[in-house]
Amino acid sequence: MSDNPIQLLTEAASGEAERLTVLHAALVDRASAESAVDVTYRLVDSPVGSLLLAATELGVVRVAFEIEDHDRVLESLGSSVGSRILRGGDRLDPLARELDDYFTGRRQGFDVPLDLRLARGFRLTVLRHLSEIPYGSTESYGEVAVASGSPRAVRAVGSACATNPLPIVVPCHRVLRSDGSLGGYLGGLQTKERLLALEHAA
Amino acid sequence: MKxxxxxAVTEHGAVVLRVCRAVLGPIEADDAWSETFLSALRAWPDLPDDANVRAWLVTIAHRKAVDVARAGARHAVPVAAVPDTTAPRVDQPEEALPDGDLWTAVAALPEKQRLCVAYHHVAGLPHPEVARIVGGTPAAARRAAADGIARLRSTYATDGRVSTHV
Incomplete structure (x- = not known):
């Protein structure tokens, strides 16, 4: 006797993947309209590798490099922001366009709304100052500490940069050691070099 | 669930769509899928981390399918002939599935058999889980699934597609 009916019932029907793509997109739209989503995200290609962009209703909440492991970043957003996370939607289209312009030298800053809920206290103060460092220039960790109101908190500035939830958009790559050497970077030192070179060349 | x-959509979306198709037919399946995942999304944070996500989704899909079927019955207008639910709609040509015969045969099964075939064979849930969803005992769920498959073998196979396969 044939087992074919059973086998066929569990196989993908033709056109199923396309149908699911349509249904998924409709789900994201409906869920967003009903505010039933905590986070939507998309991936974009860039000269520094694939970037994960994630946003809440308030604004962009996370930008992550591939080296940070996008799956782990999403898991961690599930715990910190909320697990109703869906891929897609149009919330991140403006940032994707601005990043494209940034990497081609046509844009020096970002205008998208930000959700800074992943940074608190002194780290948040540091991030707010970082956004004031102009395109193409740099500051030392010590200078950032002074500007953030805690001149002795140089190491804390370092860890604020290392845990910046919005790299590139909040330009922690513009912070160097006082001797001019690179210091650290959550996206890897090559990425930091590349961003600084881009900004100096433009 | 953290x-x-x-x-959950990536891992179970396709199976839930097949379950909805088996239970409701291809046209109403889309609505049931959408309602299932929207409802699941709302409840997701409250689902325990060790829950069986597929069984949970199929349980929601079962309730949504009942709703969709009831709404369909409420809005039904008497017609001379029963419309062929597997016919492709012009605006959705991807529904013209080549294996539409099989889904027609599934749709023709008695309800209990159709549900047990859908939840056991299509969704892959064990019989006790199926019984929890459709009611009755695990043994009855097992028997209904077996009867359903036997019936599919006789109806669908004699259509000529697989009858020569031994």
Whole structure:
């Protein structure tokens, strides 16, 4: 006797993947309209590798490099922001366009709304100052500490940069050691070099 | 559940769509799928981390399918002939599935058999789980699934597609 009916019932029907793509997109739209989503995200290609962009209703909440492991970043957003996370939607289209312009030298800053809920206290103060460092220039960790109101908190500035939830958009790559050497970077030192070179060349 | 909901859609979206098709037919399946995942998304944060996500989704899909079927019955207008639910709609040509015969045969099964075939064979849930969803005992669920498959073998196979396969 044939087992074919059973086998066929569990196989993908033709056109199923396309149908699911349509249904998924409709789900994201409906869920967003009903505010039933905590986070939507998309991936974009860039000269520094694939970037994960994630946003809440308030604004962009996370930008992550591939080296940070996008799956782990999403898991961690599930715990910190909320697990109703869906891929897609149009919330991140403006940032994707601005990043494209940034990497081609046509844009020096970002205008998208930000959700800074992943940074608190002194780290948040540091991030707010970082956004004031102009395109193409740099500051030392010590200078950032002074500007953030805690001149002795140089190491804390370092860890604020290392845990910046919005790299590139909040330009922690513009912070160097006082001797001019690179210091650290959550996206890897090559990425930091590349961003600084881009900004100096433009 | 702390895991991103997107994982549940990626891992179980296709199976839930097949279950909805088996239970409701291809046209109403889309609505049931959408209602299932929207409802699941809302409840996701409250689902325990060790829950069986597929069984949970199929349980929701079962309730949504009942709703969709009831709404269909409420809005039904008497017609001379029963419309062929597997006919492709012009605006959705991808529904012209080549294996539409099989889904027609599934749709023709008695309800209990159709549900047990859908939840056991299509969704892959064990019989006790199926019984929890459709009611009755696990043994009855097992028997209904077996009867359903036997019936599919006789109806669908004699259509000529697989009858020569031994």
């Amino acid at each position: 895991r991103p909901f997107e994982q």
